[in-house]
Amino acid sequence: MRTEVHNAILAFVISRTEAKAALLRSGYLLEQRVKSLLDSRWSYTEQNVNYPDDVTGKYREYDLHALRSFTTGPDIKDVVMGSLAIECINNPEPLAVLTHTQSLANLNEDNVRIVGAPLTIEIKSGNKVHLRDLLNNSDQHYATGSTGTQFCSFVKKKSPKDEWMALHDDSHFESIAKVCSAIEHQALQLINAWLARRPSHVEVTFLYPVIVLQGELWEVRHTKRSVRIRSAEHLQLQRTLIGPDNHVTYQIDVVRERALPKLLSTIEHELDAVASMFKRNASVVRKAIDATLMLPEPQNKISWFTILST
Numbered sequence: 512m513r514t515e516v517h518n519a520i521l522a523f524v525i526s527r528t529e530a531k532a533a534l535l536r537s538g539y540l541l542e543q544r545v546k547s548l549l550d551s552r553w554s555y556t557e558q559n560v561n562y563p564d565d566v567t568g569k570y571r572e573y574d575l576h577a578l579r580s581f582t583t584g585p586d587i588k589d590v591v592m593g594s595l596a597i598e599c600i601n602n603p604e605p606l607a608v609l610t611h612t613q614s615l616a617n618l619n620e621d622n623v624r625i626v627g628a629p630l631t632i633e634i635k636s637g638n639k640v641h642l643r644d645l646l647n648n649s650d651q652h653y654a655t656g657s658t659g660t661q662f663c664s665f666v667k668k669k670s671p672k673d674e675w676m677a678l679h680d681d682s683h684f685e686s687i688a689k690v691c692s693a694i695e696h697q698a699l700q701l702i703n704a705w706l707a708r709r710p711s712h713v714e715v716t717f718l719y720p721v722i723v724l725q726g727e728l729w730e731v732r733h734t735k736r737s738v739r740i741r742s743a744e745h746l747q748l749q750r751t752l753i754g755p756d757n758h759v760t761y762q763i764d765v766v767r768e769r770a771l772p773k774l775l776s777t778i779e780h781e782l783d784a785v786a787s788m789f790k791r792n793a794s795v796v797r798k799a800i801d802a803t804l805m806l807p808e809p810q811n812k813i814s815w816f817t818i819l820s821t
Contacts, residue, residue, distance in 0.1 A: 541725045541768060542574050542599040549595075552775055553579040560596075562696045573689045574599045576697075581782045583789035583796075589713040591786045592627075593778055595721055596693040598686035602664065602726035606683060608746045608765060609731045610659040622653055622749065622762040624694055626701045626820045627715035629799030632792065642715070642785070652777045653762045657730055658747040662687070662765075690720035691752045691761045698820050709804060713789055713796060719778060722748075722765045744770035 525533070534540055542558070549556045555578040564571050575597040583589040600606070623643050631639045643651070664680040667673060701716055730743040748763045766774050789796050 541601050541723065544768065545597065545599055545723055545771065546575055548771060548775075549575065549577045552779075553577040553593075553595075555579075560693070562693055564692045565696055565699060571689055571692065573597070573686075573693045576693075579779070579782070581786035583713045583786045585793070586712050588710070589789070590715075591713070591782055591789065592716040593782045594694075594697055594716050594718045595778075596690045596697065596718070597721045597723060598690050599723045600683060600686055600725065602680075602683070602724055604665045605727035605729045606724055606765070607663050607665075607677070607729040607731045607740070608657075608659040608743075608748055609661040609663070609733070610657040610746065611732075622760050623651060624698060624718040624759070624761065624820075625715060626698045626718065627705065627713075628710075628803045629713070629796060630715070630820075632795045632799040651781060652764075652774075653747065656745065656747055657743070658749060658762070659730075660749045662748055686722060687748065687750060687763060690722065690763060691750055691759075694718045694720050694761065695752060695759065702820060711800060711804060713800065715785070717778075717782060717785070720761055720763045721774070722763060723771055724765065724767050728765060728767050743767075745774060 546556055546558055557576045559572055559574065560576045561570055561572050563569070573596055575595070577593075577595040577597070579593045580590040581592075583591055625642060630642050632642070633639050662679070662683070663677045664683060665675050665677055666680075667675050697716075697718055705714065728743045728746060730741050730746055732739045732741075745764065745766045748765050749760055750763060751758055751760045764774055
C-alpha cells in the first residue's frame with residue numbers, strides 16, 4: 512500500500528526530462544538568449560519590467576527593456592537614445608502578418624515614436640521642420656519592408672476533419688498590446704523627467720516596440736484568386752493605441768530570433784544617422800533647444816506632451 516501511495520505521489524513530481532521539455536516549449540530560454548545579445552551590444556538592459564498601463568491602470572510586465580546612447584556633441588550630455596520594449600514569443604505554430612502594398616511606405620515614418628528636445632529645428636528658409644522630416648527614407652526602416660495591420664496564428668480543430676483554424680492567439684495579442692503600452696509609458700516617464708530637469712542639452716529618444724519570435728514568421732498577401740504565403744525574417748505590424756487624451760499608431764517590428772542582430776544593426780545605423788545630423792547642424796540645434804527652454808509654462812502636461820513627443 513505504501514509503495515502505491517509513493518508511486519502516486521511521484522506521478523505528480525516533474526522529472527528533469529519533463530522539466531527540460533517544458534522549458535523548451537516556453538519563452539524563458541528565448542528571453543535569456545535575447546538578453547545576452549542585448550547585453551553585448553546595448554549599454555543597459557532590464558528584464559521582466561513592471562509598469563502601470565496608462566489606459567487600464569493595471570500593472571503589466573514585459574520581457575525586456577534596452578537602452579543605447581549616441582553622442583551628438585559637443586557636450587558629453589548631448590545624446591540621441593534608442594529605447595526598446597521587447598516581448599519574446601516561443602510560437603509553436605507560425606505567426607502570420609497580413610501585409611499590404613507599400614505604395615505609401617514613406618508615410619510609415621510618421622509612426623516613429625520620438626520624445627525629447629529638440630524635435631523641430633529652423634532651417635535656412637525660416638520654416639520649422641520636424642526631426643523625422645529631416646531624415647531620409649533610407650535612414651528609417653519603417654519606410655521600407657512589408658507592413659500589415661492584421662495578424663493571426665493557427666490551431667487544429669478538435670473535429671473528425673482535423674481542420675486548421677486561423678485565429679488570434681490571446682497570448683500573442685497580449686504581447687503586442689504590452690509593447691505598445693510599455694512604449695507609451697516610457698514616453699510619459701521621459702517627458703516628466705525632462706520637465707523636472709529642463710536640460711539645456713540635446714536629449715532625444717527614439718522608442719521601438721519589438722516582438723521576437725522563436726518559431727516561424729509568415730507574410731500573407733491577398734491575391735485576386737487566393738492568398739500567397741511566404742516565410743519571412745522580419746515584418747512590421749501597425750497597431751493604434753487609443754488613450755483618454757490622444758491616439759498613437761505604433762509600428763511594431765516583428766522579427767525572428769535569428770534576424771534580431773540585423774534589426775539591431777539597422778536601428779543602430781538610424782540612431783547614428785540622427786546623431787550625425789545633429790552634429791552637422793550644431794548651431795541651429797542649439798537655437799532650437801534655447802527656444803524650447805524659453806517657451807511659456809503651459810497650463811497642463813498635455814501641452815508639453817505635444818511639444819516634447821511625436
